[in-house]
Amino acid sequence: VIAIDGPAGAGKSTIARALANHFGYVNLETGAMYRSLALKALQTATPLDNEAALAALLGGTRIDLVPTAEGNRVMLDGHEVTERLRAGDVTAAASRVSVYPSVRTAMVERQRAMGSQGGVVMEGRDIGTVVFPRAEAKIFLVADQNTRASRRILQVNATGDAAREQQLTADLKERDARDSQRATAPLRAAEDAVTLDSTHLNLEEVVAEAIRIVEQKLAAE
Numbered sequence: 001v002i003a004i005d006g007p008a009g010a011g012k013s014t015i016a017r018a019l020a021n022h023f024g025y026v027n028l029e030t031g032a033m034y035r036s037l038a039l040k041a042l043q044t045a046t047p048l049d050n051e052a053a054l055a056a057l058l059g060g061t062r063i064d065l066v067p068t069a070e071g072n073r074v075m076l077d078g079h080e081v082t083e084r085l086r087a088g089d090v091t092a093a094a095s096r097v098s099v100y101p102s103v104r105t106a107m108v109e110r111q112r113a114m115g116s117q118g119g120v121v122m123e124g125r126d127i128g129t130v131v132f133p134r135a136e137a138k139i140f141l142v143a144d145q146n147t148r149a150s151r152r153i154l155q156v157n158a159t160g161d162a163a164r165e166q167q168l169t170a171d172l173k174e175r176d177a178r179d180s181q182r183a184t185a186p187l188r189a190a191e192d193a194v195t196l197d198s199t200h201l202n203l204e205e206v207v208a209e210a211i212r213i214v215e216q217k218l219a220a221e
């Protein structure tokens with residue numbers, strides 16, 4: 001198991017995908033599972049602050065991650081929701097539903113089952129700390145907040161639209177705060193994780209460094 005954790009917008013999905021392609025593993029984006037529950041909560045008008053209702057909702061929800069070379073396709077109760085999961089309302093709701101211990105316990109259980117055979121690059125916030133504390137290689141991928149906000153703005157084609165730029169930056173800050181300050185499994189680096197700062201690196205450089213880190217870990221096993 002290769003664990004990739006870090007804040008929103010650090011490039012985790014891209015790096016996880018590149019590592020999976022390089023090592024012939026499958027990549028699993030656990031954020032998509034929280035996003036799927038969030039989408040279902042929005043669709044069913046389940047209050048985002050009702051832990052018991054969210055946990056019950058999750059119990060009756062099927063979430064399938066289908067790894068592809070372009071990333072995960074996500075099936076929610078058998079329907080493809082991959083694109084829908086990227087929308088702003090789902091993004092904000094995912095950060096809210098993921099604070100609840102009973103939601104997290106059920107998600108972690110599913111994630112452990114998905115990774116039990118190994119050969120996976122699993123990406124999220126708590127993979128190296130909670131889901132697979134004994135993962136063979138752990139990378140904590142970071143980049144400073146301004147850099148991550150700029151990348152997100154570029155990614156969604158909002159450059160030059162001052163209001164949207166401001167909104168995206170504020171959303172990122174809010175998500176950073178919630179993801180790292182929640183009581184249960186907050187975002188933090190595992191003690192044995194290698195921190196990789198992508199602020200001043202381009203994509204090829206980050207991928208090369210990530211591969212180097214993993215190869216070194218696997219050689220030391």
Ligand code: DC
Pocket residue numbers: 008030031032034035091094095096098123124125126127175179
């Ligand atoms: O990685 P992402 O942006 O798709 O994640 C969406 C939200 O889900 C994020 O705000 C935090 C939460 N999350 C989490 O709490 N634990 C994970 N392992 C993955 C995501």
